[in-house]
Amino acid sequence: MSQIPADLKYAKSHEWTRLLPDGTVEIGITDHAQAALGDLVFVDVPEVGRTLAAGEGCAVVESVKAASDVYAPIAGTVVASNTALGSAPELVNQDCYGQGWMLRLRPESPTALDALLDAGSYGAQLAASGG
Amino acid sequence: MGMVPVPPFFGLAEAPTGKVTGMGRKTPLYDLHLASGARTVDFGGWDMPVNYGSQIEEHHRVRRDAGMFDVSHMCVVDLRGPGARPFLARLLANDVGKLRAAGKALYSCMLAEDGGILDDLIVYFMDEAWFRVVVNAGTRDKDLAWMRARAAEWHAAVDIIERSDLAVVAVQGPQARARVADLLDADGADRAAALALEPFAARECGAWFVARTGYTGEDGFEVMLPAAEAEPFWQALAAAGVAPCGLGARDTLRLEAGMSLYGSDMDESRHPLESGLAWTVAFDPPERDFVGRRALEAHRATGVPMKSVGLVLEDRGVLRGHQKVRLSETDAAAAPDAVEGEVTSGTFSPTLQRSIALARVPRAATGSVLVDVRGKWLPARVVKPPFVRHGRPLIDL
Numbered sequence: 001m002s003q004i005p006a007d008l009k010y011a012k013s014h015e016w017t018r019l020l021p022d023g024t025v026e027i028g029i030t031d032h033a034q035a036a037l038g039d040l041v042f043v044d045v046p047e048v049g050r051t052l053a054a055g056e057g058c059a060v061v062e063s064v065k066a067a068s069d070v071y072a073p074i075a076g077t078v079v080a081s082n083t084a085l086g087s088a089p090e091l092v093n094q095d096c097y098g099q100g101w102m103l104r105l106r107p108e109s110p111t112a113l114d115a116l117l118d119a120g121s122y123g124a125q126l127a128a129s130g131g
Numbered sequence: 132m133g134m135v136p137v138p139p140f141f142g143l144a145e146a147p148t149g150k151v152t153g154m155g156r157k158t159p160l161y162d163l164h165l166a167s168g169a170r171t172v173d174f175g176g177w178d179m180p181v182n183y184g185s186q187i188e189e190h191h192r193v194r195r196d197a198g199m200f201d202v203s204h205m206c207v208v209d210l211r212g213p214g215a216r217p218f219l220a221r222l223l224a225n226d227v228g229k230l231r232a233a234g235k236a237l238y239s240c241m242l243a244e245d246g247g248i249l250d251d252l253i254v255y256f257m258d259e260a261w262f263r264v265v266v267n268a269g270t271r272d273k274d275l276a277w278m279r280a281r282a283a284e285w286h287a288a289v290d291i292i293e294r295s296d297l298a299v300v301a302v303q304g305p306q307a308r309a310r311v312a313d314l315l316d317a318d319g320a321d322r323a324a325a326l327a328l329e330p331f332a333a334r335e336c337g338a339w340f341v342a343r344t345g346y347t348g349e350d351g352f353e354v355m356l357p358a359a360e361a362e363p364f365w366q367a368l369a370a371a372g373v374a375p376c377g378l379g380a381r382d383t384l385r386l387e388a389g390m391s392l393y394g395s396d397m398d399e400s401r402h403p404l405e406s407g408l409a410w411t412v413a414f415d416p417p418e419r420d421f422v423g424r425r426a427l428e429a430h431r432a433t434g435v436p437m438k439s440v441g442l443v444l445e446d447r448g449v450l451r452g453h454q455k456v457r458l459s460e461t462d463a464a465a466a467p468d469a470v471e472g473e474v475t476s477g478t479f480s481p482t483l484q485r486s487i488a489l490a491r492v493p494r495a496a497t498g499s500v501l502v503d504v505r506g507k508w509l510p511a512r513v514v515k516p517p518f519v520r521h522g523r524p525l526i527d528l
Contacts, residue, residue, distance in 0.1 A: 035170065038379060039187040041479040042447055060505075062449050064186050064379060064479050067505060093185070 002032040002126060005097055009113050010122035011073035016097065017113060020104070024079055025113065028101045029061065029070055029092065032126055037063035040089040045081035045102050052076060052105065054112070059102050061092065074112035076105030154178070158203035159298045159358040160365055167375055175269030177204040179378055186379035190481040193347055193384055194522045197304035198376035199368050204268035207294040207355055208275065214288030215262045219254060221421055222281055224403060226413035230256035234332045236344055240411055241266075241274065242423030246402035246430065250274050251393050251411075253344060255333045263333075263340070265299075267393045281422070297340075298361035302373060303351035303384070305522060310371045311341070311352045314364065325352070346381060348388025348520045383478050386487060389441060389516025395452055396439065396475040396489050404430050405491060407439030407516075437472065440496065441516035442488040443526055448504045450477030450488035450511065455503040458496055459510070466495035474502060482519045483528060489516065 008016045014033035018026040034040070042062040052058050052072040059070035081103045085091060092100035107113070117125065155178040164171065169180035180201065182189060192198045210218065219227040225239030235256055241249045250270045255263040266274045271293075278291050302311050308326060315321045321336040328334060330350075333342035340355040356364060369375065382392070391397055397406040404412070404427060412427060413419070444450050456472035463469065470493060477488030488511070492500055501508040518526050 038182060039185055041187075041449065044447075062479075064383060064481075067449060067451070090187075 009116035043085035182377040189376035189380035246426030307351035347384035387519035469493035
């Protein structure tokens with residue numbers, strides 16, 4: 001069974017978002033996504049300062065099985081990216097909601113997260129797709 | 132996240148259908164796999180474990196110690212009767228005439244008349260009235276129908292018996308043989324005989340069939356045993372420290388070992404001479420008239436424009452099946468008419484920590500080629516497989 005923390009919000013395309021106290025938003029991929037990909041061997045994260053539109057490709061994860069784009073769930077500017085993943089991509093498999101975070105955005109709109117799925121809705125989406 | 136829909140480590144013939152697993156055929160070990168936390172996929176109509184957590188850890192266990200694979204989806208076929216040897220001599224591109232010592236095994240392609248590869252298989256010679264063949268899961272029905280049709284056509288005195296009553300467990304790695312041997316019997320006779328098996332040889336140990344063969348580039352055994360005995364055998368191996376490994380690790384291991392996968396590196400539209408399998412075709416003796424011989428001789432006479440090579444990617448990124456391959460500028464200048472090649476199977480090599488691949492490329496390819504990796508033409512070095520054998524890298528990095 002996939003872990004779906006209740007305090008996060010989710011994109012249909014299997015990214016999670018966490019609102020941090022400073023108003024920035026941390027982004028990574030979900031437990032379902034990392035399990036479906038299998039062991040990650042490369043993770044490319046975006047450069048700090050890059051501006052992203054909602055739905056724009058912002059990172060690439062490549063596993064033993066498949067390559068995949070990670071999409072920005074909301075629009076914003078990259079304020080940090082997890083460069084540790086360059087040499088330790090397995091952190092995403094081991095701790096996708098913690099040390100496996102990929103980037104932090106300053107959101108363009110403070111209400112952008114409202115449009116995303118809550119844990120219950122994301123879980124229902126996984127259940128409906130057989131995941 | 133936009134995931135590539137088909138995990139590329141599956142051959143075309145055995146590509147997952149995307150349907151929810153739980154609906155396919157199940158091996159005798161299926162429940163045990165689920166209880167061990169296996170993630171399963173549809174593989175050639177079978178629900179099979181792809182990993183039990185980490186594919187890369189499973190890979191390393193096989194290279195460094197011992198791992199076990201449930202390969203009961205593979206199809207064991209016994210050919211019994213005095214006509215078995217002449218039947219196989221005509222059916223297979225490699226020559227069973229090489230099999231003289233009881234228990235010896237031979238790798239071969241089974242070809243169509245046009246030289247296309249129907250399947251690749253292993254044949255074990257047990258006695259003059261018994262040869263055992265193991266074919267791929269995804270080609271089971273096609274292969275059995277082909278064999279039976281040829282046997283009828285040639286009036287061969289051979290019975291073709293599918294052994295779906297058997298489970299097959301591959302135990303691979305430097306410690307694999309010792310771990311299996313300890314479980315074989317109490318009095319030690321089978322144990323000693325199994326340990327004395329030469330590479331690529333098999334013997335019966337009671338109702339079990341123990342073969343020193345595999346698909347990983349490591350030493351080990353493949354054990355065929357009655358389905359009901361599979362679960363206790365698996366559990367005893369686990370208790371002895373043998374790691375359960377899924378088909379994911381099996382694929383990275385075989386690719387490092389430079390071994391071809393049916394449906395990816397070869398299929399019915401390809402012949403062995405352009406698939407890196409010329410070494411498995413026995414043109415001698417010239418009077419042996421095997422299926423596909425005339426087509427292959429015609430290819431030989433006109434020249435084969437493509438060859439199969441190994442590739443090592445120098446950059447970050449992962450080579451994957453169906454990526455396009457172009458000659459380097461130097462090679463292209465010398466061979467302006469060369470067509471595009473293709474990666475036939477590619478992966479990330481856990482041992483080399485680089486991406487490696489098998490590719491079908493124009494014969495003119497020499498030192499390096501260019502591969503279209505997600506829209507960028509990256510240079511890849513042309514090498515001669517295997518990449519890794521017996522735990523050791525064979526490629527300079």
